[in-house]
Amino acid sequence: MNSTPQIPDPRPVYARAAEQVAQLFAATKPEQLDAPTPCSEFTVRDLLGHIVCGARRIAAVGEGGDAEGEDVPGWVSDVPAERWPRLWDEAHARMTAAWSDDARLDAVVAVPWGQMPGRIALAGCVMEAATHTWDLARAIGWDGELDEQVGLFALGAAQQSLPAEGRENMPFEDARQVAPDAGTYTRLAGWLGRDPGWSAPTPK
Numbered sequence: 001m002n003s004t005p006q007i008p009d010p011r012p013v014y015a016r017a018a019e020q021v022a023q024l025f026a027a028t029k030p031e032q033l034d035a036p037t038p039c040s041e042f043t044v045r046d047l048l049g050h051i052v053c054g055a056r057r058i059a060a061v062g063e064g065g066d067a068e069g070e071d072v073p074g075w076v077s078d079v080p081a082e083r084w085p086r087l088w089d090e091a092h093a094r095m096t097a098a099w100s101d102d103a104r105l106d107a108v109v110a111v112p113w114g115q116m117p118g119r120i121a122l123a124g125c126v127m128e129a130a131t132h133t134w135d136l137a138r139a140i141g142w143d144g145e146l147d148e149q150v151g152l153f154a155l156g157a158a159q160q161s162l163p164a165e166g167r168e169n170m171p172f173e174d175a176r177q178v179a180p181d182a183g184t185y186t187r188l189a190g191w192l193g194r195d196p197g198w199s200a201p202t203p204k
Helices: 011-027 044-062 081-098 118-140 148-161 184-191
Strands: 108-111 114-117
Touching: 011 044, 011 081, 011 118, 011 148, 044 081, 044 108, 044 118, 108 118, 114 118, 118 148, 118 184, 148 184
Parallel strands: none
Antiparallel strands: 108 114
16 A cells, blocks of 8 residues: 555545444444454454544544544543444544545555555555444344445455565454455455454353
8 A cells, every 4th residue: 555546535435434333333232332343352342442532543643633642532432332323423523524635635644553645544444444344243243234335445455555464563463264255344354364254152
């Protein structure tokens, strides 16, 4: 992902990804908040907090600030289930406003994973949003259909930015093998080192 002209404006795809996130947030039930997810370090509650904070950080970057700055609200997790959709809507609205200026797309910005043109940073955000949507869908047993356009964009971004193996200094395990005819989100999950066959444990 080092050649800016090859990365289209990610904002329309991010908007679709955000709609999908909102749908999954609204589908999450209170009794599911402490359930495990494909991200072994996250419960559903933790995952929701991670997604909200990720949007807040990229919003701060779009505003010209620091993703880790004092103006970025900290990690959120201990909130009632019914408040999560509103927290997401607020974070997404801030992010959308922060990146409304086309000039931000080609300005070099600093994000937690390095310095790069804004459009490349946003492409990474689409990848993250799509992947965590898959995580959340699996964790809560959601059986809806995930947005194919978002998944294809995210998969392309993942394959451009991450090697298949040798990820010792990255927050991803090596890519896993998936069936050649696997769906887009299954291939995305596998490329990012997740178990593409993961499913929520059956309640006892």
